[in-house]
Amino acid sequence: MTDIHVALLGFGTVGKGVYETIKGHQTRLKAILGKNVKVTGILVRNVEKHELQDDGVLLTSNFDEILNLPKLDIVIEAIVGREPGFSYLKRSIERGCHIITANKEMFAYHGKELLELASRNNVACGFEATVAGGIPAIQTVRTLLNVNKIERIEGIVNGTSNYILTKMREDGVAFEEALQAAKEKGYAEEDPSNDIEGHDAFYKAMVLSQIAFGEQPEWSAVTRKGISAITHSHIRLFSEWGLRVKHVISLEKGVRGIVCSVKPVLVDPSHPLYSVEGVQNAVSIEGDIVGNILLQGPGAGKFPTASAIVEDLIQLNAKQGCYFDQEKNVRFKKEARHQWAILTKQTNVFIPESLELLGRATEKAIFVSGKEKDIDKLLETYPGLNIYQLYGQLDNEFLAKSLHTSSRLERKAAVPKGI
Known part of the structure; x- marks a missing residue:
């Protein structure tokens, strides 16, 4: 019986989680694969900072030594940043190794x-761990929804931002205090900008787009907004309305291409992301047959991410994990109208005819319905506005309870002095 020989590139939190999972689950892995899985090499930046009890594992800072191992079947990469991970994986594919990445x-x-290089070299590429940690979002979209037409994907895919927003609402604290709590718990890095400004979520959205639609949108056309501008007064107001603010990725393929956004939005209790709290992640998938599927669970951490990587290892060995770039079964939609909450301190805002006035919360906000392009034009005219898209629909009961509605709402000075 031949072993499956694995090398780990990176031995931080994720790398150690994979190593410990493989070591601790040999019986289960052998039962599934019919072979032992053996870690034969680990690439680290500084050998002196690491210590292994297993003398049979090469610990090195030289990637050439990894690539020259006499037996090597799968290379698992868990390095931060575009390089050197990309170059390492290219060379691994060229040697004939399957690859798995969490980057x-x-x-x-x-x-x-x-993916194209892997296809040409007849090897497989696993990347489940690049999106939402231990949640099987990639496998679900790629292999389990083939007859369904994918209509829309939404998700909370960054636990740091979700924790901060939850903390602000539940404990009534300001953004900076919630961020500090996230750092103390290890949820946020010392420099948290990658998480709180939406870069991390953006990269995950691009990966999901490639799998769901066979392509990515133009990066410059994607709306990307972080959460650092959200104030406690905003969140308190939203709570009065029974709404919660969430940092959400959204993907949909329309007649003019893929529409993608990464931004804070308001969700009502009927929306599947409403109850996703703390560091939890969730991916909501709309299919034309199945309807809504919500995948929820831990989106990061040592063992959730290791779980995704080891499950990829199983799929690669079964020759089911090669995610080739092919066109998905997609339903094209016309540009939709959405509902929006507009908050401002300005008193002379003119709401254009392209936006339907739904109602107004006295001296606080106005709700409108319209297309995103018309909201963008409004922001160009009044850059100081705070505008949140609503996920879910404001029904008549909500409007009657929370807003002062009138068929004669004036468009000039429609947003009074507020927060």
């Missing part, structure tokens, strides 16, 4: 090239 930034930039 969402690198894969957002170079995933298509790696």
